[in-house]
Amino acid sequence: MENREKLKKVVEDVFLLQPGEFRFDLRRDEVETWDSFGVVSLAVGIQETFGYHFSPAEASGISSVADIITLLSAKGIKFDN
Amino acid sequence: MTIDLPPRWSLDQLRQRATSGVVVWATLSVRTRLRDVLPWPAVEPAQSLGADAEWLVVVGGGGLIDEAKALRESRPGLKLVVIPSIWGSGAEASPIIVLSRAGRKEIKISPSARPDAVVYWPELSKSVPAERQRAACGDCWAHALEGFLSPLASPELRNALAKVIQRILALPLGFDAQWFEMSALACAGQSLAGVGLVHGIAHTLEAPLREQQPERGWHHAKLCSTFLEPVMRLNQAGSDKWNQLLTEHRLPEKEVWTTLRALFEPDSFRAALPVLRQEWRGVLRDSCSRTNSVLVRPDWLERFECLTLP
Numbered sequence: 563m564e565n566r567e568k569l570k571k572v573v574e575d576v577f578l579l580q581p582g583e584f585r586f587d588l589r590r591d592e593v594e595t596w597d598s599f600g601v602v603s604l605a606v607g608i609q610e611t612f613g614y615h616f617s618p619a620e621a622s623g624i625s626s627v628a629d630i631i632t633l634l635s636a637k638g639i640k641f642d643n
Numbered sequence: 644m645t646i647d648l649p650p651r652w653s654l655d656q657l658r659q660r661a662t663s664g665v666v667v668w669a670t671l672s673v674r675t676r677l678r679d680v681l682p683w684p685a686v687e688p689a690q691s692l693g694a695d696a697e698w699l700v701v702v703g704g705g706g707l708i709d710e711a712k713a714l715r716e717s718r719p720g721l722k723l724v725v726i727p728s729i730w731g732s733g734a735e736a737s738p739i740i741v742l743s744r745a746g747r748k749e750i751k752i753s754p755s756a757r758p759d760a761v762v763y764w765p766e767l768s769k770s771v772p773a774e775r776q777r778a779a780c781g782d783c784w785a786h787a788l789e790g791f792l793s794p795l796a797s798p799e800l801r802n803a804l805a806k807v808i809q810r811i812l813a814l815p816l817g818f819d820a821q822w823f824e825m826s827a828l829a830c831a832g833q834s835l836a837g838v839g840l841v842h843g844i845a846h847t848l849e850a851p852l853r854e855q856q857p858e859r860g861w862h863h864a865k866l867c868s869t870f871l872e873p874v875m876r877l878n879q880a881g882s883d884k885w886n887q888l889l890t891e892h893r894l895p896e897k898e899v900w901t902t903l904r905a906l907f908e909p910d911s912f913r914a915a916l917p918v919l920r921q922e923w924r925g926v927l928r929d930s931c932s933r934t935n936s937v938l939v940r941p942d943w944l945e946r947f948e949c950l951t952l953p
Binding site: 572575576578595599600602603605606607610 | 794795837882924930934935936937941
């Protein structure tokens with residue numbers, strides 16, 4: 563599975579999204595379950611999937627799926643279209 | 644790091660210090676025994692206290708203790724002393740308040756919620772049925788393990804909780820006065836990091852199970868005991884974190900699994916599965932499930948149903 567697909571699956575599972583709800587331009591303020599617990603859960607899911615552990619500041623500073631891609635890309639994880 | 648606990652008093656110290664305006668809330672099962680040791684009559688727990696109340700002494704389990712902690716939040720200055728009637732919840736040692744409201748669990752955290760003092764009177768729990776005592780051990784184990792594995796636990800807290808796990812490994816799964824202190828440490832420890840899926844399941848399923856299966860006598864500790872091994876099996880399968888952390892902290896994996904198996908109730912687990920399926924969405928949304936050590940994915944429900952257990 564490509565990294566974009568892996569990321570989509572993690573975000574869907576973490577935030578309990580319904581089919582069709584995920585978008586790569588999804589923002590935190592559009593997702594009811596993207597609260598402080600969701601931030602913890604997202605960090606756990608990203609570590610399990612990509613092996614990168616967000617610092618608390620990084621995790622709480624993420625406000626969109628695009629931010630996740632930017633952060634992980636900076637760590638060498640590629641998200642080619 | 645040392646896990647901070649409320650001051651521990653003896654019954655004598657309580658009698659000497661609480662000199663006026665004392666109200667005693669006690670569960671029915673212990674009221675008769677209290678008459679011999681406390682100079683104040685025990686009353687039916689209520690949602691309000693008289694204006695002259697200065698002390699609230701609570702004798703009971705975690706649910707009653709948390710009701711008292713919630714009441715004290717609206718009565719600053721009221722001194723709260725807790726005598727747990729059974730170990731397990733450790734509610735006497737934590738700033739967390741878990742309230743049952745309209746079939747749901749409401750969780751609040753307030754530093755001022757922690758009781759002012761705790762009196763341990765282990766004899767109260769000697770007459771508790773063995774099944775209930777064993778479940779109380781499971782409650783303590785769930786706090787210790789889920790706090791230890793929590794993604795929010797600091798290395799220092801993990802060290803402290805690993806020591807608690809080492810100590811409870813040596814205890815019988817039944818009456819032992821040391822369970823009170825261990826439960827307090829486990830609960831106060833997990834309050835700094837959160838728990839996980841065992842508690843997400845317990846909080847979500849308790850009300851529907853009580854309603855749908857009254858004959859089984861479901862309660863929080865029984866749910867923790869029943870789901871502790873299955874959840875830990877899934878945690879272990881879902882990530883290498885389980886093995887890494889146990890090895891790092893020199894916790895004997897085989898002995899831990901043996902204990903979790905001893906706590907496991909296969910009949911209860913099988914009976915709870917249909918309700919787990921019915922409530923699964925709620926379990927996933929529960930705040931405790933969302934701080935589980937491993938990401939709880941929607942397809943975990945099928946994994947529960949496929950677990951090979953006795």
